Amino acid sequence: MSQILLALAGNQNSGKTTLFNALTGSNQHVGNFPGVTVEKKVGQLKAYKEASIVDLPGIYSLSPYTSEEIVTRDFILHEHPDVIVNIVDATNIERNLYLTMQLMELQVPMVIALNMMDEVINSGNHIDTEKLSKELSIPVVAISAAHKEGISDLVRTVKKVVKQNTAIEHLDFCKGEVHRALHAIAHIVEDHASDAKIPLRFAATKLVEGDVLMQEALHLHEDDLHIINDIVKSMEHALDTDREAALADMRYSYIEQICKDSVFKKQETYGQQRSEKIDRWLTHKYLGIPIFILIMLVIFYLTFVVFGGTMQTWMEEGIEIVTNQVSDWLDQAQVSSWLHALIIDGVFAGVGSVLSFLPIIVILFFFLSLLEDSGYMARVAFVMDKSLRKIGLSGKSFVPMLIGFGCSVPAIMSTRTLSSERDRKMTILLTPFMSCSAKLPIYGMITAAFFPNHTAWVLISIYSLGMVVAILSGLILKKTVFQGTSMPFVMELPSYRIPSLKNVFLHMWEKAKDFLHRAFTVIFVASILIWFLQSFDWQLHYLDDSATSILASFGNLLAKVFAPLGFGDWRAATALVSGISAKESVVSTLSVLSGGDTGLFIALQSMFTGLSAYAFLAFTLLYMPCIAALAATKRELGSWKEAIYTVMYQTACAYIVALLIYQIGSVFL
Amino acid sequence: MTTLDQIKPGNSGIITKVGGEGALRRRLLDMGLTPKTVVFVRKVAPMGDPMELYIRSYVLSIRKEDAAKIEIEVKQDVTNTACACRKSKQR
Structure with a gap:
């Protein structure tokens, strides 16, 4: 283990994965955060061998409502990273800085990687990084993760911050009533926070927000809670708003103020303008859905027929050659017949038949990565959302279910990109009801024997039956097992980007390794x-x-x-x-x-x-x-x-x- | 005074109040739907829901049932970026 620990934090779609890959190369390890199914990637920096970096989940805030956000704050509070590298999308700086404000309160040394600066400048806009850095008292490095620009600058700055170990002290972005409430509460919980090893400012802010997790972590007395509530009430009264809105407003007001001085925006970036034009087709009122179906058909055709199908045949032939070879060796070695059967009929036949799926999985994930990284997957969710809402899912579950008609394995694996744990579980449960292609031989056998003149009808009815059962299950499960409120569908539609082949191949390799x-x-x-x-x-x-x-x-x-x-x-x-x-x-x-x-x-x-x-x-x-x-x-x-x-x-x-x-x-x- | 779900594509408004509760409300606020913010409604999805918003220089989609919890003051002839004019021509 290296001694220096870095945490990479940032919004979804901010280029975080691209930066992570640029920093670490292929030297990364994928696992899960303990207790949740949130992916955890750790890698060693190429240009800074003593440091390892953890890719935290893409989040917009540090609220206590999603496992991704909780994992992030727990990681920073308990694992004590030496430096937080906060990636900020320069084309969308206001909303990205909202997370930055909350990360600052954790009082861990921080560096801001201002990504996609090339796009900002090329579009005739400008961000004064020096001024921004001064306002926030945090080093800001302009980078372009996709073009690998500014990466060595970033690493150099990180090294410097590690050496100086300057905790964030500049936190005076609160004003008036919120300021008063924050400091009054900080005063009350000072001892509790230091006992629980939680940065005081972060604790106070979360208490003003009414964060239940923080109340528990601090082990506050009833009396203290009463006083805190009184303070918050008088703040709410004075501001004529409520606690959560007051803090969101405080952060955004501060961001607007610093952006006024350091961000000069004449127009939407070219990327944003281009996205709007593309969306005129891809989310078009009448063409949006047909285009989506067409794209999926092409992907299915290429995966199951053209590439995957052919490669699957090669794979099967390859496995057969190896199997025969091993079988010959076993014959020569004159092993007993049961051992021969164990190796050939048990291991080789079993693992072999599953291995022959590998090409399909790899190819399918190639296309899925393209859809995801280009930004189209969010549009699929947007276009198809209404169709799945009745069964308690969002549009994001549509793609895994569709893949289920090909093969349940990649379909289930692809639920990883769903942002809500509840949706993920439900989608995993329902996806196998979509009749996978391996069941076709069974249908073929039975229809040939019993319904030779009604093959099409039998097949249509069976496929429909699967979908009907999935819908009914969804309705029942929504009312019973998966009762809780689903993750709100408030989703960013990121600008379209050309996917980086490196990211796509790393993703493919990851899934192949997993399989x-x-x-x-x-x-x-x-x-x-x-x-x-x-x-x-x-x-x-x-x-x-x-x-x-x-x-x-x-x-x-x-x-x-x-x-x-x-x-x-x-x-x-x-x-x-x-x-x-x-x-x-x-x-x-x-x-x-x-x-x-x-x-x-x-x-x-x-x-x-x-x-x-x-x-x-x-x-x-x-x-x-x-x-x-x-x-x-x-x-x-x-x-x-x-x-x-x-x-x-x-x-x-x-x-x-x-x-x-x-x-x-x-x-x- | 109206709610966000009532705003027709191509129009904008200023948020006056954000309702809802728990995770939803927090998410709306976190994503920048705070009072006094200008929202532009770009379009609705092919099936009529969800809707696509332009806010704080980025694009956000949100379901109508959730948008109904956001109170809006309608702004007349807003020149919120060029897309406003283009969109209204299309419709």
Whole structure:
């Protein structure tokens, strides 16, 4: 561990990630902040080896309402970074400085990186950085993170501030009544704040704002709280406003005042003007939605057909070559048949089938990064918001759900960009109801056997069923589990930017690494487990035929459970269990258990009626997703417990829907 | 005196009071929707909601139900940047 700790803080869309990448190169490590699913990136500075820097989440304020904001203030209060590097978007300086005002109150040495200064100057505007620096008593360095300008200046300034270790003292941006209230409260809580090691000014401000977290952290007595409330009340009375508005107003008034002296703006920057022109098309009243659908279709086509599909074939062929090679070696080494099967049929087949998804995931995240970094994702949320609001989600959940039709794994992984934890959890839960492409072979098999003349209708009804169940689930969950107020949808529409390829590739690499890590841990173990259950009987005899395996005996047991759904056949039940490893396994297992492809058709006719076949389709559509998706669910939810609840809910939904279809259908047919 | 959700695209107003409570209200204030601030309504989303605002030199989107909690004093013929004129021509 290096000795110097830097914290990178700033608004969303301020170029924070770009600056982080410019400072650290690829030398970074991704994890989570303890207890929450907020991403934490740590990296070592390229030009300052003794220092590591933590990329704090993009936030607009230090309110106590979102986990991102709480994580940020806890990090700064408890981890004591040596310097806060506050990135400020120069094209949008007023709102960016609002966070700066709050960071200053934490009284940690600070440096402001004034990003996108090139755009400001190119548009004929000007910011007097020296004056700004003097007003704030904080060093201000003009940079352009995207063009790597001013980065070495920034690092030099950071080094200097680390050496001087000058805590922020200039905090006289409060006036009149607020000033009086702040100082009166500071006086009362002085001892509490120093006991709790919280900067006094920050504590006082948060108390004026009525911040409950701060009240708890300071362990204030009832009496003190009463006095504080009285002070606040008289301030509110004098200003004819309330505590939160008074402080927001104080900060913005101060910002307006310093901007008047140091920011010279003749017009909107070219970037802003360009964005407005682009938005005339992309958020157009009639064209906005069709354009969005078109963009998604192109991405799907390129991902699943052109690039991903082709690369997936290569990958499968590559895996096959490696598998065959290893199989030959094992034969030569004359290992026992069960060990041979464990390695080839268990590990290689299991991990291999999941690994073949890798190209699709990488390509999909390439496009998703482009959408996100260009600023278009915010427009998607804007355009589609109304459609998801009824089920308690915002427009931001639309893209993950759409990707769910391709593959649940990247869909679940892409929920990371949702800003509210509640929305993230709900989206992860509902996304697998969007029928993924791996389920198509199952639909194909069943429709060929039972509904050869109505394939299209069956498929349309199944896809719609998934969406209907998602909507109903959303409505129910909104009223029960996810009752709390959702994150307010007050969202910035950032200026469009040309995405930096470096950011996009780093993001892709991150997701690929994440997926590979899971493929070789969770999925590895699960593959072995399923292989074991399939290949051994209860006496642990190695079997050639899985009909008497442990899995089959589970199948027999489960068959009774599935009987009310119309498919109480052990082979169907076993196939569903094996489908947990990968959905297309349902087809191969059914085929194996029915004695090969020729027997499959006849066996299916004996297992199902038309109605129970449809109930079976509904069940496969809705029940728990494959292991890879389960592992992604666990990763994004941050706990096995919640992941297990999620798949239990999905499986319960599948059971109920299939039951209703079969039982109600039986009455009419 | 009216509320922000009632302002038609291409028009501006001055915020007089911010209502709502808890996280929503704080978020509105934090994003710069404070009293005395000029807001320009650029457009509404294709499905009629949310709305797109121009405020403090940046673009913000907000749902109408939330905008209804912000009281506005309508400003006549505001020359809030060039986009005001262009937009009103389009509509």
